[in-house]
Amino acid sequence: MEELTGAQLIAEALKAQNVEYMFGIVGVPVIEVAMAAQAVGIKYVGMRNEQAACYAASAVGYLTGHPAVCLVVSGPGLIHALGGMANANMNCWPVVVIGGSSDQNQETTGAFQEFPQVETCRLYSKFSARPGSLVMIPAVVEKAVRSSMYGRPGACYIDIPGNMVNAKVDQKTVRFPSCCPPPPVSLASNLEISKAVTVIKQAQRPLLIVGKGAAYGRAENEIKELVELSGLPFLPTPMGKGVLPDDHPNCVAAARSRALLQADVIVLLGARLNWILHFGFPPRFSPDVKLIQVDICAEELSNNVRATAALLGDVRAVVSQLVDVLRSDTWTYPTDTVWWTNLREKIASNAQISKALSLQNSLPMNYYTAFHHIAELLPKDCVIVSEGANTMDIGRTMLLNYFPRRRLDAGTFGTMGVGPGFAIAAAVLEKAQHTGRRVVCVEGDSAFGLSGMEVETMCRYKLPVIIIVINNNGIYSGVDKETWREMEKMGDMTIIKGTGHQSVKDRTQV
Ligand code: ADP
Ligand code: MG
Numbered sequence: 001m002e003e004l005t006g007a008q009l010i011a012e013a014l015k016a017q018n019v020e021y022m023f024g025i026v027g028v029p030v031i032e033v034a035m036a037a038q039a040v041g042i043k044y045v046g047m048r049n050e051q052a053a054c055y056a057a058s059a060v061g062y063l064t065g066h067p068a069v070c071l072v073v074s075g076p077g078l079i080h081a082l083g084g085m086a087n088a089n090m091n092c093w094p095v096v097v098i099g100g101s102s103d104q105n106q107e108t109t110g111a112f113q114e115f116p117q118v119e120t121c122r123l124y125s126k127f128s129a130r131p132g133s134l135v136m137i138p139a140v141v142e143k144a145v146r147s148s149m150y151g152r153p154g155a156c157y158i159d160i161p162g163n164m165v166n167a168k169v170d171q172k173t174v175r176f177p178s179c180c181p182p183p184p185v186s187l188a189s190n191l192e193i194s195k196a197v198t199v200i201k202q203a204q205r206p207l208l209i210v211g212k213g214a215a216y217g218r219a220e221n222e223i224k225e226l227v228e229l230s231g232l233p234f235l236p237t238p239m240g241k242g243v244l245p246d247d248h249p250n251c252v253a254a255a256r257s258r259a260l261l262q263a264d265v266i267v268l269l270g271a272r273l274n275w276i277l278h279f280g281f282p283p284r285f286s287p288d289v290k291l292i293q294v295d296i297c298a299e300e301l302s303n304n305v306r307a308t309a310a311l312l313g314d315v316r317a318v319v320s321q322l323v324d325v326l327r328s329d330t331w332t333y334p335t336d337t338v339w340w341t342n343l344r345e346k347i348a349s350n351a352q353i354s355k356a357l358s359l360q361n362s363l364p365m366n367y368y369t370a371f372h373h374i375a376e377l378l379p380k381d382c383v384i385v386s387e388g389a390n391t392m393d394i395g396r397t398m399l400l401n402y403f404p405r406r407r408l409d410a411g412t413f414g415t416m417g418v419g420p421g422f423a424i425a426a427a428v429l430e431k432a433q434h435t436g437r438r439v440v441c442v443e444g445d446s447a448f449g450l451s452g453m454e455v456e457t458m459c460r461y462k463l464p465v466i467i468i469v470i471n472n473n474g475i476y477s478g479v480d481k482e483t484w485r486e487m488e489k490m491g492d493m494t495i496i497k498g499t500g501h502q503s504v505k506d507r508t509q510v
Helices: 006-016 031-039 050-064 076-091 117-122 134-149 162-166 190-202 212-216 220-230 253-262 275-280 315-329 338-359 367-377 390-398 419-433 445-451 454-460 481-490 493-498
Strands: 003-005 021-024 043-046 069-072 095-101 127-129 155-161 168-170 206-210 234-236 265-269 290-295 307-312 383-387 407-409 439-444 465-470
Touching: 003 006, 006 031, 006 134, 006 155, 006 162, 021 031, 021 050, 021 419, 031 043, 031 069, 031 162, 043 419, 043 454, 050 069, 050 076, 050 095, 050 419, 050 445, 069 076, 076 095, 076 117, 076 155, 095 117, 095 134, 095 162, 117 127, 117 155, 127 134, 134 155, 134 168, 155 162, 190 265, 190 290, 190 307, 190 315, 206 220, 212 220, 212 315, 220 315, 234 253, 253 338, 290 315, 338 367, 338 390, 367 390, 367 465, 383 390, 383 419, 390 439, 407 419, 419 439, 419 445, 419 454, 419 465, 439 445, 445 465
Parallel strands: 021 043, 021 069, 069 095, 095 155, 127 155, 206 234, 206 265, 265 290, 290 307, 383 407, 383 439, 439 465
Antiparallel strands: 003 168
16 A cells, blocks of 8 residues: 655645646645655745745746746745735736645644634635545645636635645545646637627727736737737737837837827727726726727626627637638728827837936936836846836836746736746746746835845845846835935934935935
8 A cells, every 4th residue: 555645645736737836935834745846846946935935936827827836834924925826816827825724633722823724815816725635635736726727817725734744645545637738718709709800990099908918828929910910009018018029010108198098999908907007997098999808707808898899718819810800801900090190109209208318317317217228238038027116117118028928017916026036936937948038127126125035045046137126215216305304304314324324415316
């Protein structure tokens, strides 16, 4: 009789589901889980904080389309990971969090780090469960991995009580589900496709919006075909950048506000009408805008703005459907319309403004000047991690992306502190794949401070990450000279000075 421990069952089950990476912090009761995972060939990265570990695991999910695991200890360990789970779930990125918990026979007694973990995780995930017994572990792991990827991707949680980790069971009594197939591909209904094509053809001022759902859904070739066949202008969302190159002639990112405001038909490809896109509401959008929406999640359709055509399905497959119809109709949007002239004018004038700003050589250096020089040094194909307030906003326009899934930022949840974890994930993948692609983190000083200790993780694993901190010495926008003087007058500056802060005069912006 061959016996397996709970830890081995978890490891074998993850391996069977093709999970390759695990990020976490070990301690009682999950030490053996990490060891068993390593024994079956899963690459384990020990981080400094569970939150960053969860950011890293979820970034692997986004970059590869397959979830990684975040492994945490009970109570506080799991609670630290909640920020990462929420961020992944909001971003629609797959991740599986495995949390150790106190022994079942001590439940309700005030056990070490006892906490209602399964209930807690329910709000932060699309699936949260504890296997009913050892033999159920592989099935629950399969379900978590599958649920994280199928439908709208997101976070899943598995709870493992300490007593299950080292308990043993006869291998023959365990059912090991095989690796779950990639998510089934769903197509939009033909009726909605013809509606969409009719509306696109009648549009005076059409606009495609490319979101991170399109990046996640690997729709780059299909969207390229759509844009090049139809001649339509497109606008990427922050993480939709790079699905098509930012320097593509049809990219109207530099006329973003005008494009959103004046478009009469918008085709939304894997992007939500949430705060990032001003909800699709006036005054940022035309009140009469017609919306053609492509999304894998039925509940997302018609959110905030009623969709004229609701294309429920996988963005890559649905864009192919659109391309097929447009090609057979041999239709293209003319290049000499008033709309194109209008957008091009705005692009040219905005380009002049940011060029003038980036050539300024004032001290302290302004963001545009800093980004101008950073952009000059960046290789075309690198992963750019970007977070901060102005650092991220201005970085979005100044740092171009030429390839899909090369930009990682604060995302839908606007989470600061994701940068180092994301960079670790990207660097671990690049190292494993030997691409030689650089990972460059451009961080606001405040955002960097939230997870700065992960620099130690980068060093320990010799991960090739470049971090640039745009330092205005402050949370949000820092303090101006006047405020600083006021603070000095108030007398509490002695403490700050005593901790080594430079005076306002000495500080440079970068
Ligand atoms: P952005 O921040 O770029 O606007 P969002 O995260 O708001 O992007 O929106 C992404 C959308 O893409 C989500 O509504 C999600 O359901 C959807 N999505 C994710 N994967 C796919 C896919 N394969 N096909 C279609 N839609 C997808
Ligand atoms: Mg700052």
